[in-house]
Amino acid sequence: MPSDAAPKARLKYFLERATAFDPSRVWSFATQIAGEQGKWAPRTFVDMLIWAAFHDTGYIDYYESDFALLSRKERKTFMTGLLQHHLADALNDPQDVLLFENKIAFNRLFARYLKREWIDLEEVDADRLRAFAERYPAIIAKVPVGREGKGVFRYVTADVDDWVQFRADLLERGQRLIEEPIAQHPYLSEYCAGTVNTTRVSTFFDGERVHVLMAAQKFGRGAVSDQFTWGGFFTMLDDEGRSVGPGHTGKHKSRYETHPDSGTSITDFRVPLWDEVLALIDEAARVVPTVPYVGWDVAVGPNGPVLIEGNWTPGLYETRVSATGIRTGSRASHQPAIVASRR
Template sequence: MILKRHLRKAYTCARGYYLAVSQPTPDAPRVTTRLHGVLKARFRHRIGPRYYSLYRLAAIEPSRWNDYVIDNKDYGDNFRAISAERYRTIINRKSLFSDHCQRHGLPTPELRVIVSPSTASLDGDRSSTRRLVAPSVRRWLELMGDRADDLFIKPDDGAYGDGAFSASRRGNRWHYQGRTTTANDLFYFIRERANEGQMRFIVQSRIQAHDKLRGLMSPTAVGCVRIVTYMRDGQAHLFCAEIKLTAGDGDTDNFGLAANGNMVSAVDMDSGRLSVGYASRSPVWPVIQPVSEHPDTGRRIEGTRLPLWEEVKSLALQAQRSLPEVKTIGWDIAITPEGPLILEGNTTYGLASLQIAHQRGFRREMEQIFQG
């Protein structure tokens, strides 16, 4: 068993180096150049082959490689060290965050229902969202009513879009995850997911992108602005921003490690204008390349100015001021026809997509944020 584990680990490692070297890019067309770069990144800079490919280090001077942050345990520990867990929990639990937004006047999608595992107890739940828990299909139907035709469902404490999916009603039938069922069966489907993971699921009204952004989004998922704020000397500040541009028929805007077809683009903090987009041309390995036009619509990305940009920045700062104990937060804000809405905050936000979007590393800035 131990031998198999070691062999599997060795195979995964070798495969990573093979993919990093075998994927041709315009930045390093020769195999020998790619091999030299990958080995140099690993042994001189402690950057593995996946991040070497993600950050397009073949096109960047080696003297700048150490500017990049690698998302790892040490990096996560820095976030946990500067903010108390009880405050981070308010953000990380989506139902608690919804309650927080209501109390502080922060616009956010309506929370319709909470579905808990069958064995869950409401003892100790003091938040106003307790009234939205549906322990039975009867309560589910009462809370759902006749208002909702499009829903978005996700784990209460999930991340990276894992486990999230949408559901749409047509007539008296619901369509989700390749199924067509009744409202009752949708409840039991969510309950089964909750039981499997022993976690709560929240059900929100699904939002739509602002009209001026629809050419930059797929029709099935709204891409959010990720805007990072931080506290210094008792004041909230803006750091950097990107927008996640959705493509294809996925349900989320998650960029992850560039394996799902979505794109990222840097947002100029002053003007709200977009840079060129970046995406992987391979779902197997991050072969990052610039994208000048949206692949589904042909709309030009670079130079597009986001609508309501001043409102987005103002909302991010207002949200940061509502939680001054959390020293830095990555906000996901959707720009909708009704205005900007905060979908969630991230207390341990990854830097990978931000650094890809901006095509530079943020190590120095993050060290200053961690130092306060």
Template sequence: MKNLNKEVDVFNIINKSRVTYFYNEFIIKMFRDKERKPLLQQIKELYLLARAIKYWPHNYFKYDGYKKNKSLDEVKLYSTGLLFGDFRQKCLNDSRYAVFADDKFLFHKLMSDSNIPTAKLINVISHNIYTNESTGLNGISAEAILDSITVNAIVIKPVIDSSQGVGVNVINVNVDAVKKFEISGVSYTSAELLNKIFAESPCGYLIEEKIQQHSFNQHLYPESVNTIRVDSLLSKTSEVIINSAYLRIGRNGRKVDNWSGKAGGIGVNVNIQTGALSSQGIDYCKNLYSEHPDSGVSFSGLEVPYWDEIINIVKEAALQLPNLKSLGWDIALTENGPLILEVNADYDILAQQTCTQAFGKNNLFYSELIGYSENTEYFKHYAINHQRL
């Protein structure tokens, strides 16, 4: 009985936490907005959306459904994370092949074997908790691997699961110092660095050379490698459809460019035909920026270099993963062209749609989703976007 009560208490805490988050994040903001729709209209729209396409309230508010200038027909074009995530897992991405996206070493090997440019891999290291030894490929000592590094900066990140930058270490290297590795002003020897990262997580890590990014991104914000997130869908006829793209830019001294969270960066929509940036960027809290708050660089009039090459390598890479049809690609830019950092089989559609547009606005992409949903439980939810509620 005590265990049951404990489980109920935990459940109540989780629910209270979610309610508090929903209230602080959305409800207060909605009531303060002078351009909101009448409450009765909002309740009616929420009911219609929930009944038709499993639309949860936080999606309605996150995509500004409560605003007067957002019609119900516009709001329903946004896919919800719950519905799309379930649909993607069951109908688009075969879980047996997800390891090729989830395991960054396997993905790097696949791209290299396909002659698709990616970050330069130094080694892969892991720690054996039973022998207390850290080694790399071919049994080489991890400490010896670090000691032999001569480049100015490296990135050490988990082989599996580094979503939203978790576990990613951007490290400056001073080859002439005893404590040659520096993270956020703190210096480490090779042994100390290994102790630090394996204490954080005893997983496998990739060691890569830090990318020297193109002057275009360096000018916008030099502290992080600013990447372009492109999402693609492989059609039934093996055509790679590019749905949308946005440039992710770090800020406030952060070394990573991830968009999600209140401390996250800025996302700027990229025109998938031309590579032109939108005149405004947006952060997770829906604040808008016409220029980068740190560098002061305006987004208006800028075009991403090597745009045609970016689209081409995404399409080429997507064809190497035919069993994973819906993917989000992280593309870095160098002076010599683009390269693929990693791919995500469960990429964040909230970020994608907030920074770009509703999935339903890309007719080619959405028609293909409807095609994949035929003869499944999801068809009624996707097909309804072509009907009035």
């Protein structure tokens, strides 16, 4: 099967990997995989090199998608980091992606879909910050440009004594975007009430139709974010918004048939108000047609879905056979974007 990435993208990737090639790092991955999955390390090492050089598969992709346990045919059903980045670079306008990269710019552009209050701290003084914050028991502060939930913080309003100093401290830490906390649907609160459990949906807008390429449900563990860096995990979703198997973190032997804290079933999960989620995303995906390939984060509230952010590099979400038993990835559903990237 030929590569789904353009020859130029593959050549660039190959040269970058060749320049940065570190045999000891690859060997470390190979020995880890061999130990976890009962494989012979030298053979795994060679296999990783072949799939990196000729099949658009980085070492971390090989590990996290359990390629050592899959046949060649099964492996070719999975998306990889290289292919995803190729699609993002080929399809999305390099200037307009800044509208997604900066959360304040995103909030302004997609204001009608947020359904929550927010302020830019550089545009308000301490009194206006206090007036905003005291309407809520807690506020969410974000660094405008950040990934994986690393720039998201939660502050209890009652803990603030000096609003002038608090504002100055937030600005010093770069936490310029202040938002009203999101109230989530009661069904989602049954899983983890302390974290907003979000749905990631990747889409491609071909100028007429919005194609849903992949959907995953993320679950938190009580922290301000449900991202992996905060202890979160995910399960893949089918076309009806239902879980297709146990949750996992992408790491070996992470498997959650139930939420580890609440005990609520992950395998029986279904996104509430799924049709409304799809309708919101269908509208949002048409706002910036020059950025047609996006991974959307949506939270479902008591009265309907709200948009959190859009990621112009959607993030790689795939099942893992050692956690779920599922041996097929999502590359087939990405074909509309793959075909368009070749034009």
